[in-house]
Amino acid sequence: MAASSTLAVSVWRGKESGRFQTFEVPRHESQTVLDVVTHIQRALDSTLSYRFSCRVGMCGSCAMNVNGRARWTCRTHVAEVAAGDRLEITPLANLPVIKDLVTDMTPFFDKWAKARGRFQGGRTRGHDFARVLPESRERRLADAAIECIGCGVCYSSCDVVTWNPDYLGPAALNRAWTLLNDVRDTDNRARLGAVAGDAGCHACHTHMNCTERCPMKLAPTASIAGLKRAAALAALKGELGDAVTK
Amino acid sequence: MSDGGLSIRAQVLLWTAQRASAVVLAVCVIIHLVTIIYAVRNGLSAAEILGRTRGSYAWAGFYAIFVAAVAVHAPIGLRSVLSESFNWRGASLDIAVMVMALALALWGFRAVYSVFI
Structure with missing residues (x-):
């Protein structure tokens, strides 16, 4: 990439209502979108707010919409996404905007709690270790979905969240699926009730935006499909109660 | 997650019924x-359709199942x-979608009856 060229970067400024502000940013080789945002904040306009931490694709805090697609900006090279030397950077969709590129993640994580995304064990320190065979079906299913780091890319990309703000969303449901396959967990009956129905897994239209855009290459759609089947089976057996609040 | 409407179990059963x-x-x-492709090979006429469906319990049964599936699925x-x-x-x-389900079933079964009798 020629270092002499520049990039026209439209950045969202404000809260829910606001405007785009355009900056000219010099291009460099192997430049990431996070490098671009950092350059704007440090060299052009120090009032720009954005969120990042690790810069190496581990924490997930730098997720933003780049040219209309939610991405980790630290792991997105400008060369991959800049169409005609232009970038448009907005905060993640489906979340309240605090300022500029910073969203309030509270609704996202509240839904993890609603989906009973916390491990609930039944053992004490007096018990022996639980034996979970690595090749067991449950362990393999949990393994396939466990690496979510909660960046919100899937939640921001989900049309159903846009249409139905009560919908728990791919990440919370994916988390619930890992716990449903955790043979040590004792809360699964209540969890299945919490994640089922019109605001839960059964609202998913299988658009697969979450699966396509997950930077961890997870498949929340598959996890949600698993939840749908498990909850439907429980409903047919009369074992699916309404969510119990604890 | 119940919003004053159906219970969670009922919501899931609706989803299951739709699938x-x-x-x-x-x-x-x-x-x-x-059947349509086969039936129109020599042109299409009301007499031909009625000739096939009148008094036929098989066609009446088939279209009754068809109508029932539509009345469940669409609403x-x-x-x-x-x-x-x-x-x-x-x-x-x-309530609104239940009314629609009943209307679809009513009109559908009426049509099935009309071409059977």
Whole structure:
């Protein structure tokens, strides 16, 4: 990439209502979108707010919409996404905007709690270790979905969240699926009730935006499909109660 | 997550009914289309259709199943569409789609009866 060229970067400024502000940013080789945002904040306009931490694709805090697609900006090279030397950077969709590129993640994580995304064990320190065979079906299913780091890319990309703000969303449901396959967990009956129905897994239209855009290459759609089947089976057996609040 | 409308179990059973009715519809639509293609090979007339369906318990049974599957499938889908497009939720939505289900069933079974009798 020629270092002499520049990039026209439209950045969202404000809260829910606001405007785009355009900056000219010099291009460099192997430049990431996070490098671009950092350059704007440090060299052009120090009032720009954005969120990042690790810069190496581990924490997930730098997720933003780049040219209309939610991405980790630290792991997105400008060369991959800049169409005609232009970038448009907005905060993640489906979340309240605090300022500029910073969203309030509270609704996202509240839904993890609603989906009973916390491990609930039944053992004490007096018990022996639980034996979970690595090749067991449950362990393999949990393994396939466990690496979510909660960046919100899937939640921001989900049309159903846009249409139905009560919908728990791919990440919370994916988390619930890992716990449903955790043979040590004792809360699964209540969890299945919490994640089922019109605001839960059964609202998913299988658009697969979450699966396509997950930077961890997870498949929340598959996890949600698993939840749908498990909850439907429980409903047919009369074992699916309404969510119990604890 | 219940919003004053159906219980969680009822919501899940509706989802299950819609998937099950989709399976029935897939088979019915194929049989229906094949029949149409076969039936119009020499032109199409009301007399020919009635000649096939009048007094035929097999065709009446087939189209009764078809109508039942439509009456189950379409209103449940519409319930999601209305909910997501117009933010319409709760008991009033459930009543509206139930009325639609009954109307589809009524008109459908009436049509089946009309070509049987």
